[in-house]
Amino acid sequence: MARHNILLMASLLALVIFISQATATRKSDRPDERCRMQLQRLNLNHCEKHLMQRIQKEDGDVLRMRGINYQEEDLKEKCCNQLSEVNNKECRCNALQEIMENLSDRLGKREMYEMEREVRNLPKRCNIPQSSECDLSFDQY
Secondary structure, three states, rough: OHHHHHHHHHHHHHHHHHHHHHHHHHHHHHHHHHHHHHHHHHHHHHHHHHHHHHOOHHHHHHHOOOHHHHHHHHHHHHHHHHHHHHOOHHHHHHHHHHHHHHOOOOHHHHHHHHHHHHHHHHHHHOOOOOOOOOOOOOOOO
16 A cells, blocks of 8 residues: 555656646747747848948948938838837847848858848847847858
């Protein structure tokens, strides 16, 4: 009888441990899933266009000479509004990483360094508090 109780208690303990680990795993997966869904909802094109204008300064100078500077500010404002919707720092870093990867296909090697600098500075330019810098990585340069 005592042996039966010990086996029953050990089985119950194992079940409790299994359930707690499964719950902890599911909880840790939820933020990643929420972030992925949030990034799918956002239109990061505004940020990409804004950064392309900043990187390709000659085009920006031509736009300013023609009096179309408002487009650049409008893109920046839309970009900043979207980034500010992402209130999780890790998710915002994922968004910046995605922007950087999307832009990399359109840039030459020299522009890549400028792009990385611009992407890293984007939260500051948007007045978004960032407790620390994102660990952005780019493998192709």
